[in-house]
Amino acid sequence: xxxxxxxxxxxxxxxxxxxxxxxxxxxxxxxxxxxxxxxxxxxxxxxxxxxxxxxxxxxxxxxxxxxxxxxxxxxxxxxxxxxxxxxxxxxxxxxxxxxxxxxxxxxxxxxxxxxxxxxxxxxxxxxxxxxxxxxxxxxxxxxxxxxxxxxxxxxxxxxxxxxxxxxxxxxxxxxxxxxxxxxxxxxxxxxxxxxxxxxxxxxxxxxxxxxxxxxxxxxxxxxxxxxxxxxxxxxxxxxxxxxxxxxxxxxxxxxxx
Amino acid sequence: xxxxxxxxxxxxxxxxxxxxxxxxxxxxxxxxxxxxxxxxxxxxxxxxxxxxxxxxxxxxxxxxxxxxxxxxxxxxxxxxxxxxxxxxxxxxxxxxxxxxxxxxxxxxxxxxxxxxxxxxxxxxxxxxxxxxxxxxxxxxxxxxxxxxxxxxxxxxxxxxxxxxxxxxxxxxxxxxxxxxxxxxxxxxxxxxxxxxxxxxxxxxxxxxxxxxxxxxxxxxxxxxxxxxxxxxxxxxxxxxxxxxxxxxxxxxxxxxxxxxxxxxxxxxxxxxxxxxxxxxxxxxxxxxxxxxxxxxxxxxxxxxxxxxxxxxxxxxxxxxxxxxxxxxxxxxxxxxxxxxxxxxxxxxxxxxxxxxxxxx
Numbered sequence: 001x002x003x004x005x006x007x008x009x010x011x012x013x014x015x016x017x018x019x020x021x022x023x024x025x026x027x028x029x030x031x032x033x034x035x036x037x038x039x040x041x042x043x044x045x046x047x048x049x050x051x052x053x054x055x056x057x058x059x060x061x062x063x064x065x066x067x068x069x070x071x072x073x074x075x076x077x078x079x080x081x082x083x084x085x086x087x088x089x090x091x092x093x094x095x096x097x098x099x100x101x102x103x104x105x106x107x108x109x110x111x112x113x114x115x116x117x118x119x120x121x122x123x124x125x126x127x128x129x130x131x132x133x134x135x136x137x138x139x140x141x142x143x144x145x146x147x148x149x150x151x152x153x154x155x156x157x158x159x160x161x162x163x164x165x166x167x168x169x170x171x172x173x174x175x176x177x178x179x180x181x182x183x184x185x186x187x188x189x190x191x192x193x194x195x196x197x198x199x200x201x202x203x204x205x206x207x208x209x210x211x212x213x214x215x216x217x218x219x220x221x222x223x224x225x226x227x228x229x230x231x232x233x234x235x236x237x238x239x240x241x242x243x244x245x246x247x248x249x250x251x252x253x254x255x256x257x
Numbered sequence: 258x259x260x261x262x263x264x265x266x267x268x269x270x271x272x273x274x275x276x277x278x279x280x281x282x283x284x285x286x287x288x289x290x291x292x293x294x295x296x297x298x299x300x301x302x303x304x305x306x307x308x309x310x311x312x313x314x315x316x317x318x319x320x321x322x323x324x325x326x327x328x329x330x331x332x333x334x335x336x337x338x339x340x341x342x343x344x345x346x347x348x349x350x351x352x353x354x355x356x357x358x359x360x361x362x363x364x365x366x367x368x369x370x371x372x373x374x375x376x377x378x379x380x381x382x383x384x385x386x387x388x389x390x391x392x393x394x395x396x397x398x399x400x401x402x403x404x405x406x407x408x409x410x411x412x413x414x415x416x417x418x419x420x421x422x423x424x425x426x427x428x429x430x431x432x433x434x435x436x437x438x439x440x441x442x443x444x445x446x447x448x449x450x451x452x453x454x455x456x457x458x459x460x461x462x463x464x465x466x467x468x469x470x471x472x473x474x475x476x477x478x479x480x481x482x483x484x485x486x487x488x489x490x491x492x493x494x495x496x497x498x499x500x501x502x503x504x505x506x507x508x509x510x511x512x513x514x515x516x517x518x519x520x521x522x523x524x525x526x527x528x529x530x531x532x533x534x535x536x537x538x539x540x541x542x543x544x545x546x547x548x549x550x551x552x553x554x555x556x557x558x559x560x561x562x563x564x565x566x567x568x569x570x571x572x573x574x575x576x577x578x579x580x581x582x583x584x585x586x587x588x589x590x591x592x593x594x595x596x597x598x599x600x601x602x603x604x605x606x607x608x609x610x611x612x613x614x615x616x617x
C-alpha cells in the first residue's frame with residue numbers, strides 16, 4: 001500500500017458555463033491533516049462534493065486508497081471509507097446516540113426477517129462506547145436523544161461516527177461554523193484526537209487560527225483553482241491571506257489563476 | 258458527579274434535560290379522566306353514588322365493574338387496530354385519511370366471499386357472486402380482506418413516496434375513491450349472511466384479543482427491529498435518513514401497506530361481528546384512529562410516539578365514550594369533549610416541542 005490515501009488529477013466541475021472547479025491536482029497522505037481554504041465561491045465545497053460523490057465531476061480522476069473510484073453517491077463513498085461531516089447535521093433528533101451512529105447500517109440479528117430483522121442493541125452500544133473513547137467524547141448517557149443536546153454536542157456525535165466506523169478518510173465541511181467558542185474547542189479537541197489515531201482528514205474552514213492549530217498542510221483555492229500548497233511550518237496567516245485574496249500565487253501554480 | 262462535566266470535548270449530562278417517557282403522561286391523563294368521572298359519579302345528585310369502573314353493587318366477583326370494562330375495550334378494539342397502522346404512518350410524519358373508507362370497501366368485498374349458500378333452506382338472497390363464492394372456508398374472505406387493504410396501502414405508499422404527493426392529499430384521494438368502490442360494489446345494497454366460521458372471527462372478545470395481540474407485536478416491531486428504527490428516523494429527519502442510506506421511498510410504501518392491511522383486517526372483524534357489510538361502514542374511523550394516536554402522544558410532526566401511547570389513547574377515548582353514557586349525558590357533549598381533548602393534546606405537543614427547542 002502506498003502512503004497516498006487520496007489523489008485527484010485534473011479534477012474539474014462545470015455547472016453549465018460556470019467553471020466552479022478547474023484541473024485540481026491534490027494529494028493527501030495517510031494520517032495527514034490538510035485544510036482547504038479560500039474565499040466564498042472559490043471551489044472548496046465543489047471540490048469536496050466531487051470527492052464524496054454528492055455530484056458527478058465533469059472531468060478528471062479521483063484515486064482513493066490506491067484505485068480509481070467513481071462514486072455514484074455519498075453512500076458509495078461512505079462504503080469505501082470516506083466519512084463526511086456535513087455543515088448541515090445529518091442526525092435524527094428523536095433517536096439516541098447509538099441509533100444515530102448506526103443509522104442505515106445497523107448491527108442486526110436474525111437477518112432472514114428482512115426489514116423486520118432484530119437490532120443488536122448491545123453490540124451497537126459497545127461499538128458506540130468504543131468509538132466515543134477513541135474520539136475522547138464523553139457521554140454519561142448515550143440513551144438521550146439528540147434533541148436534548150446542544151449544537152456542539154451534536155457535532156461531536158456526528159464526528160464520532162467517523163471513529164466508530166474505521167473510516168480511511170474524514171472530510172469536515174466547516175464543522176464549527178455554527179458553534180460557540182466552547183463548543184468549537186470541543187470539536188477541535190476531537191480533531192486532535194483523530195490526528196493521534198492516524199486518521200486522514202480534509203478540513204474545510206474559514207477559521208485561520210483553527211487551521212494553523214489543527215492541520216499539517218494548507219491548500220488554497222481561488223476562482224476554482226488550487227493556487228497554493230503550503231506546509232504549515234513554512235507559512236503564516238498573512239501569507240495565506242495573500243493567496244486567498246490573489247495578491248500572491250504559488251510558484252508551481254503560476255498561470256493557473 | 259463532577260466527572261460528568263469533564264473530559265475532552267465532552268458531552269455533559271444535564272439532569273434537567275433528562276427524559277420522561279411520554280407514555281407516563283398519557284397514562285396519567287387516563288387516570289385523571291377516570292378520576293374525574295368517579296368524582297362526578299359521587300358528587301352529582303342524580304348519579305346516586307354510582308361508580309364508573311368499580312363494582313358498587315356486588316354484581317361481580319372482582320372489585321371492578323367488569324361489564325363496563327368489557328364495553329370500553331370492545332368498542333375501541335376495532336378502530337384501535339386501525340390506529341396501530343395510523344400510528345406508524347404518523348410517526349413517518351405522514352397521515353392516513355383513507356383507513357375508514359378502506360374499511361368500507363374491504364368490508365363489502367371481503368364479505369362477498371364469506372356468504373352462506375342457504376338461508377333458512379332458501380338460496381342466500383343477498384349473494385353477490387354465483388355458487389362458486391358461497392360457503393368458502395373463512396380463510397379466503399380474510400385473505401381477500403388483507404389483500405384489498407394491501408392494494409390500497411401500496412397505492413397510498415407509491416403516491417406519497419414516489420410521486421411526492423403530500424400524504425394528506427394522496428390519502429384524501431384514496432378516501433373518496435375507496436368509499437366510491439364500497440358503494441359501487443353492490444350498488445349500495447348490504448352484503449349479508451356470513452358463514453358460521455367467518456362469524457366467529459369477530460365474535461365476543463375476539464376483537465379485543467386480536468387488537469391486544471397486534472399491539473404487542475407492533476410494539477415489539479417498532480422498538481426492536483430495523484423497520485421500527487427507520488420509521489422513527491424518517492419521521493425525525495427524512496434527509497438524514499436518506500443520507501444514511503435508508504431506502505426512504507421503499508420504506509414508506511411498506512409503512513402504508515401495513516396501515517392498509519390493518520384497515521383491511523379491521524373490516525373483516527367488523528363485518529364478522531355485525532354479520533353484515535354496508536357501504537357506509539367505517540365512516541369517520543380514520544379520524545377516530547388519528548385521534549387515538551394523537552391523544553396517545555404521537556406527534557403529527559413525526560418521529561415521536563409509540564404503540565403503547567396509542568393503546569392508552571384508545572382507552573382514553575373508550576373511557577370518555579362510556580363515561581358520558583354513564584353520566585347520562587348526550588352524545589353531543591361527548592363529541593364536543595373529544596374535540597377539545599384532541600386539540601388539547603396537539604397543543605400540548607406543540608408546547609413541548611417549543612420548550613425542547615428553546616432549551617437546547
